[in-house]
Amino acid sequence: MKYTVAILAALTMFTIAVPAAEPRTWPADSAYQLEATLTDQDGRAQSLDVYAGHSVLVTMFYSRCPATCPLIVETLRAIEQATPAAQRTQLRVLMISIDPEHDTVAALSALAKTRRIDTSRWTLARADAADVRKIAAILNIQYRLLPNGEYNHSNVITLVSPSGEIVRQSSVIGRVDQDLLAALGP
Amino acid sequence: MTTKDANGRDFRKGRSVALALLTSVVFAPISFAESPAVAPRAAIPGGTFESVLPPAPGVKAVTVAPFELDRTPVTNGQFAQFVRENPKWRRDRVARLFADERYLQHWRTPTEPDDTVERQPVTHVSWFAATAYCEARGARLPRWYEWEFAAAASETRADARKDDAWRQQILDWYSKSARGRLPDVGQTPPNFYGVRDLHGVVWEWVEDVGAMMVSGDNREQGDPDVKRFCGTGALSMEQKENYALLMRVAMLSSMQARYTSNTMGFRCAVDGAARKTSRVSAE
Numbered sequence: 022m023k024y025t026v027a028i029l030a031a032l033t034m035f036t037i038a039v040p041a042a043e044p045r046t047w048p049a050d051s052a053y054q055l056e057a058t059l060t061d062q063d064g065r066a067q068s069l070d071v072y073a074g075h076s077v078l079v080t081m082f083y084s085r086c087p088a089t090c091p092l093i094v095e096t097l098r099a100i101e102q103a104t105p106a107a108q109r110t111q112l113r114v115l116m117i118s119i120d121p122e123h124d125t126v127a128a129l130s131a132l133a134k135t136r137r138i139d140t141s142r143w144t145l146a147r148a149d150a151a152d153v154r155k156i157a158a159i160l161n162i163q164y165r166l167l168p169n170g171e172y173n174h175s176n177v178i179t180l181v182s183p184s185g186e187i188v189r190q191s192s193v194i195g196r197v198d199q200d201l202l203a204a205l206g207p
Numbered sequence: 208m209t210t211k212d213a214n215g216r217d218f219r220k221g222r223s224v225a226l227a228l229l230t231s232v233v234f235a236p237i238s239f240a241e242s243p244a245v246a247p248r249a250a251i252p253g254g255t256f257e258s259v260l261p262p263a264p265g266v267k268a269v270t271v272a273p274f275e276l277d278r279t280p281v282t283n284g285q286f287a288q289f290v291r292e293n294p295k296w297r298r299d300r301v302a303r304l305f306a307d308e309r310y311l312q313h314w315r316t317p318t319e320p321d322d323t324v325e326r327q328p329v330t331h332v333s334w335f336a337a338t339a340y341c342e343a344r345g346a347r348l349p350r351w352y353e354w355e356f357a358a359a360a361s362e363t364r365a366d367a368r369k370d371d372a373w374r375q376q377i378l379d380w381y382s383k384s385a386r387g388r389l390p391d392v393g394q395t396p397p398n399f400y401g402v403r404d405l406h407g408v409v410w411e412w413v414e415d416v417g418a419m420m421v422s423g424d425n426r427e428q429g430d431p432d433v434k435r436f437c438g439t440g441a442l443s444m445e446q447k448e449n450y451a452l453l454m455r456v457a458m459l460s461s462m463q464a465r466y467t468s469n470t471m472g473f474r475c476a477v478d479g480a481a482r483k484t485s486r487v488s489a490e
Contacts, residue, residue, distance in 0.1 A: 049302060049303040049304065050303055050304055051304065052304065054302045054304050054305070055304070151338075151342070151347070154338075154414065154415070154417065155335070155338070155464075157417055158334065158335070158417055158463075158464035158465075159304065159464070161463065162417070163417045163418060164417065164418060165415075165418035166418075167262065167263050168262045168263050168266050169263070
């Protein structure tokens with residue numbers, strides 16, 4: 022009996038350990054193949070596939086941005102609102118900062134509060150500068166630090182499939198992009 | 208007996224073998240194969256200069272902090288070593304997300320280039336692969352301003368950009384066909400800082416290639432647009448006499464991070480000593 026338990030325990034460990042050790046296999050063009058470390062607004066370490074299994078709207082931003090940041094949040098919210106209820110509950114939002122120097126966990130947390138962001142379905146995240154560049158490269162987002170400390174960057178909302186593939190990108194900000202909405206549809 | 212190899216590095220063959228044998232008893236894990244008499248990276252003091260890409264409208268000066276730059280581009284031989292150590296970067300295993308179909312296509316096998324190209328700069332590498340190589344070596348890709356700063360030097364002057372003869376020499380290379388065989392690295396004379404091959408061999412990836420298309424005008428926030436680059440010049444590029452650099456900017460701007468090309472290689476850089484210290488203390 023003792024041995025059976027030991028063997029069972031060993032088997033269980035084995036079956037659990039093997040998939041954990043092997044990286045998950047994603048489609049060849051899945052963004053989730055990138056090993057990047059994100060830290061969310063609550064200080065938790067996450068990976069880029071934090072919302073794997075869900076459709077995700079991904080955008081890159083920086084919280085000090087005077088004008089467009091609030092607009093991006095409102096645009097994402099508007100897309101969410103416009104999505105049919107059945108899909109809406111499955112939809113997730115991932116906002117990744119391009120400004121690791123200023124967008125600390127505390128700054129992201131404060132932003133989540135001021136913008137009343139529901140962090141059960143949205144994640145605000147930071148990453149170190151090297152990972153930010155890689156994520157931006159995969160999403161084909163260009164950004165540049167200006168001498169005055171602001172960033173110039175492409176405002177792009179990317180719809181990512183449950184397995185990490187880029188489904189559609191939209192640079193429409195300030196209203197709901199109907200084509201993006203259609204891509205989200207059933 | 209001291210000779211010089213293609214990099215201009217002194218190598219004392221007989222002596223270093225004897226030394227390695229002797230020392231390997233004491234310091235077994237340390238390899239002397241990679242310990243050239245000249246450090247593989249040159250120290251660049253940094254400073255303030257005018258770039259072809261002004262950082263913002265009305266702002267001309269760019270300040271580059273001290274850094275160290277590889278004296279020569281990374282070779283096929285060096286990259287093969289990296290690929291053998293990191294098999295996920297083999298051409299038959301790499302994720303398409305990180306490198307296009309032509310990645311390392313010129314190699315004989317997924318882990319071996321032909322002997323004849325061993326000392327040629329590696330090309331057909333994506334930005335992701337170049338970045339991974341530098342990271343594995345505890346380094347990073349140089350940033351554009353760093354690259355441009357180092358590349359402004361002739362053999363004798365830190366900033367030779369106003370020297371017509373030097374500029375013509377560079378233009379001559381750009382006008383040559385890209386179809387010929389690539390030279391081995393280290394064949395061009397070292398510049399003021401001891402860096403070779405910045406001109407005349409290959410294009411080179413930079414860390415911030417994704418920033419080069421973006422306008423420095425924050426009134427155009429959130430609207431970097433390729434069309435403006437092609438039309439009136441989003442980056443309001445200045446010093447238009449520097450065609451060679453502008454071609455390089457155009458080439459880099461046309462590359463996505465997963466693209467590879469038979470003329471695009473890279474070299475690595477690290478922060479200068481002073482900066483490293485301040486980074487550590489900031490963290």
